[in-house]
Amino acid sequence: MKLKKAHRLAAIAKILSDNPNKILTFNYFAERFFSAKSTISSDISSIKAIFDEQKLGRVITIPGAAGGVKYIPTIYKDECITFLNSLCERLSSKERILPGRFLYLIDLIYDPFVVEKIGKIFASIVNYSEADYLVTIETKGIPMAIMTAKIMNLPLLIIRKNTKISEGPSINITYVTGKNNSKIQTMSLPIKSIKKGSKVIILDDFMRGGGTIKGMHDLMKEFSVEVITSIVIIATQEPEIKKIHNYEYLISLEEQDGKNILKPSSKIISQLES
Amino acid sequence: MKLKKAHRLAAIAKILSDNPNKILTFNYFAERFFSAKSTISSDISSIKAIFDEQKLGRVITIPGAAGGVKYIPTIYKDECITFLNSLCERLSSKERILPGRFLYLIDLIYDPFVVEKIGKIFASIVNYSEADYLVTIETKGIPMAIMTAKIMNLPLLIIRKNTKISEGPSINITYVTGKNNSKIQTMSLPIKSIKKGSKVIILDDFMRGGGTIKGMHDLMKEFSVEVITSIVIIATQEPEIKKIHNYEYLISLEEQDGKNILKPSSKIISQLES
Missing domain, CATH: 1.10.10.10 (Winged helix-like DNA-binding domain superfamily/Winged helix DNA-binding domain)
Structure with missing residues (x-):
């Protein structure tokens, strides 16, 4: 008909x-x-x-x-400002601060509509036309990463913290995180999951010193894979010098007198279409 | 205008x-x-x-x-048959069989369009009108779970294998999996992540004996939360008697002479609109 x-x-x-x-x-x-x-x-x-x-x-x-x-899919300036401001407001609540100054995030970053909006922002500010894969590390960033993958029409790779029997032969590396590089951890990716010479964008939920993302860069090097850029939802202001340089964040987190000050990145907002 | x-x-x-x-x-x-x-x-x-x-x-x-x-969102019978048949064909390849007869799945279950279709099937066969949350366990089922959450308009909860410093006070349980219940593991969920008296649907990528999903049931009981049903992508035919009863699966896996036979669930297909 x-x-x-x-x-x-x-x-x-x-x-x-x-x-x-x-x-x-x-x-x-x-x-x-x-x-x-x-x-x-x-x-x-x-x-x-x-x-x-x-x-x-x-x-x-x-x-x-x-x-x-x-x-x-595109997010426009006004919609993005409204969304990030409301996210910052919700994140600023004192009840979210856990022992060790960790931030309770999971009600937000496991919410499908929140992570989809985040994916739309990423897709609006990052040039992904040459990317072959998105790469994240388990666990908390996965919902946001798969939504971004859907929006960008790219496959996702998830780095594991340990070798998994259900993923076949893998390349593993060690990396350091935490204050004074005090914590040594491993990360692992199956050999056949990614083609040599590919280009990727790295995603994660939270960055403090940048140790985890630096580890992901190092792991990509072992696969002869090029990292186009890295994107995170929240980056702390301290330490000012991170272990990686080329990255974007949506929200900055500053600790002042035991309180968290969260602000949308003005760089991100300035890049968006009105 | x-x-x-x-x-x-x-x-x-x-x-x-x-x-x-x-x-x-x-x-x-x-x-x-x-x-x-x-x-x-x-x-x-x-x-x-x-x-x-x-x-x-x-x-x-x-x-x-x-x-x-x-x-x-709805998947119709023909589209579902085509999709599940093609998934079964891709899963049947001998190269996917890993030592210990594990199945290499991640290229499929980290593909945003595959997991979105799976979410659409779940949404077409399960009654989620009374559900308050979807619940999965890290890691491989998360992409499929968040896509299903988006489609059903429900928040997602991710059970962790260990207590996490960034998730606050938690309830932890131990559970047994593997042949002859040979493996004892822990799972953990933050106390404030779910309200007492809620109703949930459990999702996972793969079920053999049902030990992990039984563990998730037990954990939900500790939270006074009711499980409406459980859904998995792939369920093995053996063992025939699982540790849980009320569940749905999309694809059955039978091992025959060292080969994997994968079939779409005819029960699922019969429930769909033409």
Whole structure:
């Protein structure tokens, strides 16, 4: 059955929304809706205009034989400011401070809508066009990492703290974390999980000294894999000098007189579209 | 600016798609698009019809003061059969069998589109209307669990194998797994992560004897939390008698002459809408 324009637009919007960063051909839609390609082309222009106008994300068309249409999830400046401010407010509560000044985060970073928004911000500020994989380390960053992977249309790798019998041969390294490098830990990744020469983006939930992310960099080196950049949700202001240089964070955490001061990164916000 | 019907439908389809299992009021759309509520009501009817016709999921309207419209992600029978058959085929490869007959799964269960489809199947076969949380145990099931949480609009809890300094006071239990109950392990959940009297659905990637899921049941009992049901991606045929009774699985795994035979659960498929 041939569809009316309004119905085609609704269906196309839904299908694009379900398939971020995938190229869908005009032919695919033309066959699905028994329409001419020129009709689909005009539909896509309408979708693009309405997504722009309603701030629902970017829609781009790719010309040529392998061409089609691609939906790119985007967060806009106002939405991001509102979201990060509310996250900072919730994180500032005194009840979240645990012995050793650890921050209780799991109600937020296991919330699917919070981590999806975080993924959208990451996708809006990082250039992932050359990335082959996202890489995180177990456990707390995994929900955010898989949501980001969905948005960027990339596979995820999860580094384990120990060799696992269900993951086959692995490369393991040791790394140091904690104050004065006091803690030595191991991390492990299956050999066949990643191709030599790949490019990756590293994700984690929290960074203090940067020891864990430095370890992930070192592990990637053993796989001859290039790290494009690293992104974390929260980075502490102290120590100012981290073990890694090229990274982005969404929220900074400063400890003042036993209180936590959390602020959205102004660099991140300045990069976003209004 | 007032929108044309076709543009409103595209925007509504996109917004519903981004907010599974959330009730969005007609007022929200009426204000956003400067339209009358009656116009929005007729738009929603069109969306419902086109989603049904194109098998894009269910759209239901909820009457009354707290009413509105809700999009419920759904997988249909044909799509599910195709997906599970292709998953079984990929899982049957001999190269996936590791020493100790463990199955190499991580390229599939860390793939955001695979785990999202799995989440859609879970949401199509399990009644989650009374659930307050989804619960999984680290690590391999987390990507699938957070995707399911997004689809069901529920928060996720992740049980850890050990007490964590960044998660506050916890309840820990021991549980037994492995052949002849040969392995004793611990699992841990922060006390303040879940409210007494809640109802949960347990998720995991793989079940052999059911020891881990039995452990999760026992842990939930310590929190005075009721388990509605348990769902896993793969369940082995042997041992036939598991440590838990009330569970669902997507794929069964049978070992025959050193080969793995993987089959989609016919019970699951029979429950799906055509």
